[in-house]
Amino acid sequence: MAIIERTEIGSREVLLNGAIHVREDTIILRDGLEISRTYHRHIVSPGDDLEREDISVQRIARVEHTPARIAEYKLAREENTA
Numbered sequence: 001m002a003i004i005e006r007t008e009i010g011s012r013e014v015l016l017n018g019a020i021h022v023r024e025d026t027i028i029l030r031d032g033l034e035i036s037r038t039y040h041r042h043i044v045s046p047g048d049d050l051e052r053e054d055i056s057v058q059r060i061a062r063v064e065h066t067p068a069r070i071a072e073y074k075l076a077r078e079e080n081t082a
Contacts, residue, residue, distance in 0.1 A: 001030060001031060002029075002030070002031055002032075003028065003029070003030050004028070004029045005026065005027070005028050005029075006026075006027050006029070007024060007025065007026050007027070008024070008025050008027065009022060009023070009024055009025070009054050009056055009057065010023040010024065010025035010039065011023040012056065012057060012060060014060060014064055017046075017072075017073055017076065018045075018046040018064050018065060018069045018070075018072075018073055019043050019044065019045050019046065019073075020043065020044040020057060020060055020061060020064065021041065021042075021043055022041065022042055022043070022044060022053075022054070022057055023039055023040070023041050024039070024040045024041070024042075025037055025038070025039055026038045026039075026040070044057060044061060045073060046064070046065045046069050046070040046072075046073040046074075047065065047070040047073065047074065048061075
């Protein structure tokens with residue numbers, strides 16, 4: 001009986017403010033059949049470090065996280081905290 005655990009990106013969604021919602025799926029397989037799937041979600045905001053992100057998320061961020069978008073996002077956060 002072989003048990004394998006793998007992780008994959010289940011979904012990526014870009015919000016209007018440029019933030020990327022990422023859902024990471026952890027899948028447990030027994031003899032090739034899925035027996036469990038759990039989810040972990042996180043947000044990649046404009047200006048965040050992308051080094052540890054999946055390559056697909058990095059590609060989206062390169063398009064969406066322009067210098068103008070990053071400045072706009074930071075300004076909106078400052079206004080919301082004031």
